[in-house]
Amino acid sequence: MELKDSAYSPEQLQELLGQFVVEEREFSFKPLHIGLINDTFLVCDGDTPMYILQRINHTVFSNVGGLMNNVSSALQALRASDYSEIQLIKTVDGSYFTKAALGYWRLMSFIADSTTYNTTTVKETAFEAGRVVGKFHLLLEDQDLLKYTDTIPRFHDLTLREQQFAMAIANADPLKLKTAKEHIAFAKETLNTLKGIAIDALKPRVCHNDTKLNNILFSKQTGKGLCLIDLDTIMKGYFFYDFGDAIRTVVNTAPEDEKQLDKICFKEYLFIAFAEGLASNPTFLSRAELESLPMGAVFMPFIHGLRALTDYLENNRYYKVAYENQNLDRCISLFDFSKKALDKIPFMETELQRLFPEID
Ligand code: GN1
């Protein structure tokens, strides 16, 4: 189990900050309770946010050097007038991270007047989300995949996730198996359907691999999408991963651990807006990739639900949880969205065909 944000004193954080090339002055630190993996702090000069200081979860990311190389390679390519630049602040030793007694830490610039949204009902926000995800891929299109390390090998590989799930079942507390019985059965049934997906025709690309809506930065002033954040999982993947992860959070107006299933929805107007935003970029997708997208919107919530279920059975080893059964609630909610997305496949196919007529 990871340390809580409150486990670090301001003095410890100030000392960590001193290892990076920043002006010497007293900063304040505000824990940002975002993400389920790392510990994140906003570093402020008075009231002004200046940096993001982050402890990288070394249990999840064992190759911190590889991870930071991936991030820095991608950031060099992610430069465009309509894409905000995140800067990595080097340590006084010229490295992108520091290894201290308190773990592995890095420092990044904070983009002024920016914000994130966990969910949205606003068409323009969905459009901007699609536009920025597309722009990210366009800017990284020609990257040499060999420069990128697989920091979490087979991250979105269903066969691996199935093996981990089977192992969790074999070792789980019988009471938990009983509580989750219905969801375990759904997972097994769906695994058989989704494992058959053909990926051979798809182009491996440098992907973000965690494109949920709250990993997209928006301008507070104009509402325009600025860039993607949380770059830890930048590595090889398929475009349908990034598409599906964005869709599951953009078109569902409920949070990912919503307990009232009637609140979980697939809003068609938000899907159309997202796809329009994506299509506002010059075309970069192949026909095979385009055809893989509707299934991506089913696959991504399912694989996240499966991982949450596995972690529930393994007593919350991986994700941070606010309460004991949160992983199970996330699983139920994610599976529910996956089912709702499955019903929308014909709708998604029609809309994508309409919006990307030039791809053949
Ligand atoms: C984790 O920590 P965070 O929220 O950025 C996870 C993603 C999941 C997400 C669920 C490395 O990301 O795959 O989609 O939780 N990241 C990792 O919200 O496992």
Ligand code: MG
């Ligand atoms: Mg993440």
